[in-house]
Amino acid sequence: MKVGSRSSERWFNRALWLVALAFAWFLTALGSLIVGDLPQVEQHYTLEQFLDRERAGPTAEALRQIRREQEENRRRSEQAELALEAARSASAAARETFSNWLKTRDATQRVDQDPGLVSRTERLDALKDAERAIETRLEGFTREGLDLSERAAAQERVETEIRIAAADKLRSAETAQELRVFGYRLALTLPLLGLAGWLLLKRRHTRNWPFIWGFAFFAAFAFFVELVPYLPSYGGYVQYGVGIIVTLIAGRAGINAFQDYLSRQKEAEARPNEERRTEIATDQALANLAKKVCPGCERPINLTDPSTNFCPHCGIGVFERCGRCEQRKSTFDRFCHACGEPAAVPTAQPA
Template sequence: MSVRSGKRLSERWFNLVLWLVALAFAGFLIGLGSLVVGDLPQVEHRFTLEQFLASDQAKASADALKQIRREQDDNRRQAEQAQLALDAARSASEAARETFANWLKTRDATQRVDQDPGLIARTERLDALKAAERNVEERLEELNRTGLELSERQSTQIGIDTDLRAAAREKLDAAERGQELRVFAYRLALTLPLLALAGWLLLKRRHTRNWPFVWGFAFAAAFAFFVELVPYLPSYGGYVQYGVGVVATLVAGRAVINALHAYNERQKAAELRPDEERRTEIATDQALQRLAKKVCPGCERPIDLANPDANFCPHCGIGLFERCPACAHRKSTFERFCYACGQTSVAASPTGSA
């Protein structure tokens, strides 16, 4: 059966609309798939660090830290009060020393012996103030030593708490890696079969009347596997993606190589067949497109169309131009009707031609 009839303009528009349908179908599938893939982690519960802490040890460590901090706060308040008391004692001692110095100057000036008992009393009061000041200083020094001990205890307890949390962090990381692997397996189990199904549909159903949905599904499946899966890949997930890519490339490359060899064999066999038989197997649109590119419609090798005498391909011998039997106008052998007179070519309208 001949396939020489070309596509009408309306058919081309319909094909364009069908491709838009395929793209729209793919877009909705991609949106739906992204929601499903993004929500898959919800099948797993979220782990926290507290779940992996040794409860008794963690509680004891936390209570010890709280107690140390309470003691530090109390010690800090007492130290502040002692510092205020020390400042007051020093001020009182300084004032007493100034008063005593002034009194001594007066006594030395008057040389009155009856003031000796006062000298002793004032000296005793000054010594008492100095002793009180020293007591406050000793109290403050004791509080500072206590604060230092509390700081050391706090550092030790923080180290214990850090070790407990580090051990819990290791357990949490291990649990999250396991969870990550499971979620990735869920996503892979969803997207990989879709990719395989898309490949099967392209092989078996791409030429059916529902081809827009086949191509739309194939686009969505490829996007889901090679694009949507990427943000969720763990460190080892790239091996899966690139592994599938390598396998797909090998399969596709092998198919292309086999198709190329088969094409070359068909071309060689076709060049041995009669010219008329070969022309009936080439669609008019395809033949005219190749001629517009200055290549032979049969063997696709370059030809010189500027030469008015070039009626046959010099490479395969297929007829390219002929004279219209009605008006003798030179026309392509692949055109069903003559451009000059509109008559049907005898060679171009065999029985059963579509």
Template structure:
């Protein structure tokens, strides 16, 4: 059966759906800005806010002092190393000069050079002693650097412990903040979703239905897109738990709705045929007939069979003979296709 809606009405309906989508788009943009700015009501936490101030200050001061001493010891060790390299070079040069002098003395066998031998030997011993003094100084500086390194490691371990405790407190505070921000979002989006549901149930068939549907789309987007991704995780327990609860509630609502629908349909199907037809809108009835289902119970019927005048499931009359020309016509059509006779008022649809 052809749909009874006028072509111009279809275009108007399409334009109104466009209005609904545009209205929803602007509301979604506005809602996204509001939901995105909600975290700004909370201040950002840092680890330093949760540190035990006195121990942390003492640990930081001790670490700075140790590192300054390490820098001083490192500079002194570098200077001592340069001095040691110079002393070793001087000793090596003196040793080579002494060896050459010994070769000359052995070649000439001059006894008068014995005092020079003693003096050169004493000078070489003094250079070696100076070299050893620098080596001892360098060893002392290395021991000091090692001790400072041990102290630094101990202080860093203590500081790491303090920061680990502060990090645990920070994580707890951020979890609480995350839950509060989620509460803000929920307090904003849940009333919108409930209002949208009420509007769809009560106002979707009014003349302002484009705004009702636009508001409903925006509320659904705000709840399921702007809110659900920010659901606190806590290892997935909250998300899966909330999902299970929502599924249980939604499933129970669907089951109850199905049983209520069946009960209503049973009550409707028990009423007289003519009374039932008056409660079904003409356009809705013709659209269902076009899908080859009964306008009353929405079960499939064989509309192609000329002998089918009543629904075999609920007994609703779907075809009749025109009282003027006896042509077979739908009981929901206002006028006969054969002669144009208007349907009696008692059979008109609401």
């Protein structure tokens, strides 16, 4: 805060900074919604959009037909298993009855001339033949099921190949889409950042400075915070590469600015003392003196020594005697703090 500013001015400046922050917050909230909704300008891709229709359609239909045949085969196999179980039960019951009958018949009768024995034996053979027929049919169902499983596996391999190819195309399309959306975001935020930089350079000292700073805060947040999560990665190469480029640009700009500052300071220190004092704003000079640094070269000076009237580093006058009351005062004071006498040498107005 400026040392020579009024109390009401300081509070009014604080209120204007609140206006700047509020303006930046509302702009940032709106910008976040816009940046987040930008992907909606692109269509949503699905895997089915990239399937080879000439191969995917027949393959899917063949798989559905195989599934239906497998289901029918399973149903018939279950029915055959139930029939086989019933036939085996009938054969077992018939054999038990035949065994009991043999125990109670007259054993002296000739076997080949016994019509009852022949009839019962033929019935047992017929039951056994029926059982074997069902087993043969069940074996056929099993072989058919194995064949269907092999056909299904072959079709599934074809379908997998088709889906893998479609997934590759989907990833490529999504990557291209992400790059396009990132381009939209960059095209939105980069001009805002450039405009904010221009406004700060050219308009930050105007009466509308709260809106200038609020817009600058918004543009910086939109570019460096909202845009960074959408920066393409590619394993970190892009992010680290962009970081290196930004660091080089910012570092080079900082080095040039520092060298320019040193050059300006050397040029200023070479000019006459009175001319240099008129170029330094009163509030800035008083603020530097309050920090015990020279207003001209910004190096530390010993202000507690009453004999220190000039900076030992650059030679600029920092204290003098009032021409009216001889009171020691700062050379940057517009009036003597003891008697109110105007300064003999005109000084620059506050910034």
